[in-house]
Amino acid sequence: METIPTNEERLAKLEGMGCSRKRYEDPRFIQGKGNYVDDVKMPGMLVGVMVRSPYAHARIKSIDTSRALAHPGVYAVLTAEDLKPLKLHWMPTLAGDVQAVLADGKVSFQNQEVAFVVAEDRYIAADAAELVEVEYDELPAVVDPMKALFPDAPIIREDIQDSKVGAHGVRTHPNHIFTWDIGDKDKTDRAFDNAEITVKQDMIYQRVHPCPLETCGCVASYDKIRGDLTVYITSQAPHVVRTVVGMLSSIPESKIRIISPDIGGGFGNKVGIYPGYVCAIVASIVLGRPVKWIESRTENLTTTAFARDYHMTGELAADKDGKIKALRVHVTADHGAFDACADPSKWPAGMFHVVTGSYDIPNAFVSVDGIYTNKCPGGVSYRCSFRVTEAVYLIERMVDVLAQKLGIDKAEIRFRNFLRKDQFPYQSALGLEFDSGDYEPALRKGLAAIDYPAMRAEQAAMRADPTSETLMGIGICTFTEIVGAGPSKSCDILGIGMFDSCEIRVHPDGSAIARMGTISQGQGHQTTYAQIIASEAGIPASLIKVEEGDTSTAPYGLGTYGSRSTPVAGAAIARASHKIREKARKIAAHLLEVSPDDLEFDLDRFVVKGAPDQAKTMKEVAWAAYNNVPEGMEMGLEAVDYYDPPNFTYPFGAYLCVLDVNRFSGETKVRRFYALDDCGTRINPMIIEGQIHGGLTEGFAVAMGQQLTYDEAGNVLGGTLMDYFLPTSMETPHWETDFTVTPSPHHPIGAKGVAESPHVGSIPCFTAAMVDAFAHLGVTHMNMPHNSFRVWQQSHALGIDQ
Ligand code: MCN
Ligand code: CUM
Structure with missing residues (x-):
């Protein structure tokens, strides 16, 4: 007689959600058997x-x-x-x-x-x-977006030079593309007028390129x-x-x-x-x-598509205790020679309006001007969901600037302004509904992990010692991401809503094929999607073949970017799995001659309530689906789901960086980098960690070295990997990762996207640490990239380089 496997054995065989299943893709990739x-x-x-x-x-x-x-x-x-x-x-x-x-x-x-x-x-x-x-x-060429607006600037787009209105409204100059405003300007201005304290900071988020290996x-x-x-x-x-x-x-x-x-890597490119x-x-x-x-x-x-090139001015109004009252932002966005930015049609600055960040900011106003210059078009987000990197960079920088002005600790000012857990779902001043979050414990965990008080004490000692060559900087970033584009009511491409899809077909032997409208570029979808089906439909992941990327077989979907696969396609997968399970339940009930309501789904089988030895496995049901279904039911076992999410998901994190900066040479060493991420329900912890390592490494690249530089004549100065920084394992710091779990309330399995968080969160964290190293000397901001030469220039300007 067949022995019934234990729960643990069945669970292990399923390799469902929460399991660090090894990547199904890797054997072919590491043996050079990929097909590009x-x-x-x-x-x-x-x-x-x-x-x-x-x-x-x-x-x-x-x-x-x-x-x-x-x-x-x-x-x-x-x-x-x-x-x-x-x-x-x-x-x-x-x-x-x-x-x-x-x-x-x-x-x-x-x-x-x-x-x-x-x-x-x-x-x-x-x-x-x-x-x-x-x-x-x-x-004559113009590469500086500010100069492009001069009255006598060279006209870049003669084809539209006389049109006063573009795709996003009024144009005020032949090189002007659009002005996009969001928020309540009057209320925000009033809050500034009445504020006890205000701060203002200019910053440039340099032009970079995603630079995938392929x-x-x-x-x-x-x-x-x-x-x-x-x-x-x-x-x-x-x-x-x-x-x-x-x-x-x-x-x-x-x-x-x-x-x-x-x-071989996409990263938005x-x-x-x-x-x-x-x-x-x-x-x-x-x-x-x-x-x-x-x-x-x-x-x-x-x-091909570059990223960023945002020239930003941020302002905060606050009271003397550091409680923020209002945020005002202006952006000059350099879009290059054609406006080929990839954003949802309605939002020419993407989801930049997540710029209020993790903080309860009652008033905000943002204005973005898009400008033509004689540079390459593109404007994708490079490992960030539509301009979220820029937004998070701005607010995290501004909170630090405010803290410095008030002499409040940079962790403390965050605690004073965080959204509280009970404020979710939270309506932001810029019209977004943050679905869930729990920020305070995340930062507390991070502070404990690096022993923040000890680090600050060491920093103070170094600052007090005039012989110390090293300046120590501690950076904090407590970001909120917005991923999962998106509700079709606000997000579309060329008029097509940004839903996504999944189709699952279970074969007679209980194995299955599943197809989605997304496409992996290295994220491991073939591994993780099967895990969702395993948990939700009771079919072992190893028996599920996941296919993407062929439009003749896959259901229509909007693809993979903006960390949308888990929030959108992942939801479609869960819902298609549930449809399979519900049909299977009826077949099982028929086989067991009970009512479907009398059955309980238990991992990989249906069990009669109160009679645990009476059960039908999914494998048995799959076979029956092709020869013995209830009267009137269609044969077969398959399901399709098109999922239009009700909202975005809002993953978040608390990152801390400790940097040692040599004030003589400008050389920098990352001593610690701690990254705590919360992406709701975790499907595959190992893949998540890999995604985080990758995103952090790309964040390190952007913060410390990447820049597409142009000379005045518009010649690109960084067009090869000799000039464009791509870190290898030699330069890459050691990463420490951690997590909390705050499920998304509107996602069928509570999952949020994760892939871009580490990039979004790490970049301001590096800048914060760099600035913090010089903060006692009155420095409030340093533009990226923080390469040794530029850091030395800062040191030199302060007269501390020898
Ligand atoms: N995941 C998980 N649990 C979660 C969230 C995600 O296990 N709660 C897993 C997913 O199942 C998936 C991976 O993590 O296998 C990433 O999922 P998600 O965050 O939904 O992001 P996408 O799959 O939509 O990937 C897009 C994202 C983007 S936009 C960029 S840019 C980027 C990134 O993925 N490009 C990458 N990571 C990349 N990784 C590689 N190797 N190559 C790229 O080009
Ligand atoms: Cu934002 S870069 Mo990715 O969206 O492919």
Whole structure:
């Protein structure tokens, strides 16, 4: 007789939520068996290479493609003139603007796409690209968004120079894109007028780039006989690509198949639609052959979506005890030459309005001006949900500035202003509803973990010792994130609401296949999604195959960015699992000849209440679903769910950093970095920790070194990995992680997203620690990146560098 496994054995076999199940993906990745876009090779495949502008701003007098076309092995050279009859020389952006696919009469940023050479292989295409002769007339460039608004500034967008209204309202200058205001200006101004104390701080959040290890690319293959278009692409949102390609090409979506295979990191860089994709698709349609286009590292760094470039001024009004009364923010946002920011359509500054942070701030007003400059377009969020990094940076900096002004400890000022647990759901002054949080215990845990009082005492001793070479800084960041875009009433892309989806089909043997509208770029969805189904539908994770990224098989979804997969697709997975479970319950009841209400779901089976030996396992039910279902019931066991979340989720954390700064050399050592995250219900603790390590490392990169620098003429100075800082294990500090659990009240399994929190939270924490090292000398802010040279400059300016 079969022995019934114990509860522990059944639980272990399920590998459901809460279990640190090993990543299903890793065996293939660590053996080099991943399948990336550049691994796709098709018979007859050609390769495209871009001809790009050396100038940041220039008129194109002529383009001569004859020598390139005459080069052996070249099949086509596309220019704007070739795209014009197809109306594809410009394309719509996600921000309601248009962007030149291939330069139409002028170029507006360095390395802008000018022509597309298609040849037998990459070498031939690259050689022929050199033979395309472009005659330019250089124009003055403007790279500083403040100067772009001068009356005599060079006009970047002549195509729209006379239009007084853009996608987000009134434009006040040819280089002005929009002004976006939120909050109650009058009330906020009054609070400032009546305040006991106010502080103000300017800060620049430098332009950076997500820099995934795999650059962007695609293989487009048009089948002239069938009229089918297949595109393998490095996209974080394959279904959206399908819809956009359909709009641009007039091919019905039913004949377009977009496949995102394994992706070597996205970090926001792979959300947008780039000219290279359009050119490869057009070339394939025209030539009837598959066409591959893969960027080089420099192309990736200098022409695909950058992040940040926010020039911010923050102001706080408070009483003498440090209780905040109002927040006022102005942002000048540099969007580059075309407004190609990836944000929900209604919010041109994304979710920047989470800027009131973890604090109870009764009045707030934010105004953001979007500006064109002669720089690369993009404006994605790099490991942050739509401008949340910038918002959190601002409020965390401002709280510190206020604390310094009042002489209040930087932890203490947070305790005085935190939202209390009983204030949730909390309506923020900027119109968001924070779902849940419990901030005070998180910070208390963090302070205890690094022994905060001892650290402050050591710092005081160092400050008192004139011979000390080291300045010690302690940074605190108590951030609130907003992830899970999002309720379709406030979030859409090109009019499509930001729901997500899951389809589960259980096979007769009790194994299952599940497909989602999201796409993993390294987050481990194949591992963790199966865990949700395991817990919610009682099918062992190891028997569930998770598929994403093929629009011909996966249900429509909006993709993976903004840490939305768990909050949105994760909810769809839970709900689809529940649908499976409820149908299974009816089948089990039929098999056991009892009423469905008499059954209890127990891990992997249904048990008759009060008669524990009478049970049917999910495996038995799956078999019955295909041969013995109740009268009138459909055969089969499958479910689909499309989930439109009622709200965002609001993960939070308390981070602390202890830095040692050498005042002579500017060298910095991270002595401690403690990160406590709360992402509600935790699905896979090991994957969460991996996500946090990754996000912290990218936060360290941004704070300490990353910057896309431009000279006055618009030349990019950081276009290779020699100049653009990508930390290796050698530079990366040791991370200490911790957690609390405050479930989301509106999510079916209480989970919040986590992947971006460590990035959002760590960056202000590094700056806070850096500034804190100099705070006793009156320093209230230092702009990133905090590399040794810049830190030394600070030291030098204070006269303490020798
Ligand atoms: N998770 C969990 N429990 C939770 C929340 C999440 O176990 N309560 C798990 C999830 O199941 C998932 C992972 O953590 O396996 C991340 O989930 P989530 O926070 O929902 O984020 P997404 O899956 O939507 O991933 C997007 C996010 C973004 S926007 C960036 S940017 C980023 C990031 O993921 N890019 C990454 N992490 C990355 N990690 C890798 N390796 N590569 C990237 O490109
Ligand atoms: Cu915010 S970068 Mo991620 O959204 O892909």
